[in-house]
C-alpha cells in the first residue's frame with residue numbers, strides 16, 4: 001500500500017506510479033489534505049488499522065474500564081514509535097492527547113496516557129539511548145467535545161476549535177513533542193493539538209497512534225451513523 005509521507009493516509013495509486021512520482025519529486029507522496037493544508041506535525045505513524053482484534057482491545061480499554069489492556073498494547077505502539085527514531089530528536093517530550101477532566105474522572109484514566117506509559121517502558125529496553133520523557137500536563141482539554149465519530153467531516157474541525165490549551169510556561173522553546181493518541185481517525189485532533197503546541201513554542205511535533213482508520217472505513221462509519229440517526233427521527 002502506498003501511503004502519504006506525512007499522515008499515513010492510504011493513497012489510491014499503484015506501486016509503480018508511486019515509485020515513479022516519488023523519484024521525480026525526490027520525496028514521498030502526499031495526500032490531498034497534507035498537500036493543500038499541511039499539518040503542523042512532522043509525521044503521524046500508526047501501529048495498525050483500526051479493525052478486528054485491535055478494535056476490540058481499544059473498545060475494552062475505552063469503554064469497559066479495562067486499563068490493563070493498555071499494557072498488552074504497549075509493544076505495538078512502541079514498534080511504530082520506533083520508526084520515528086532516525087528523524088526525531090534524541091530527547092522527546094511525550095504528551096498524551098488529554099481528555100476533558102469530567103470524562104477522565106468517569107473513565108478513571110486517560111487511555112492514551114496509559115498507552116504512552118506502556119510504550120515508553122518497552123522503548124527503554126529496545127532503544128535505551130532515546131530519551132522519552134512523559135509530560136502530559138503540557139496539553140489540557142478545556143472544552144468537552146462530541147466524539148469525532150459522530151460528526152461529519154466538515155464539522156470535525158469546528159468541533160475542536162478552542163478544545164485544547166498548551167501550558168506555554170512549561171514548554172522549552174524549540175523542544176520536540178511526541179503526541180500519543182489511541183486512534184487516528186481523520187487527523188483533526190492531531191492537527192489541532194500540534195497547532196496549539198507549536199504556537200506555544202514547541203519546535204516539532206511527532207504523532208504516534210495505536211490504530212489508524214483509513215478513509216473508506218471512516219466513510220462507512222459516517223454512513224452507518226447517518227442511517228442510525230435517521231432511524232431515530
Ligand SMILES: [Zn+2]
Nearest residue numbers: 004007031034
Ligand atoms: Zn497526508
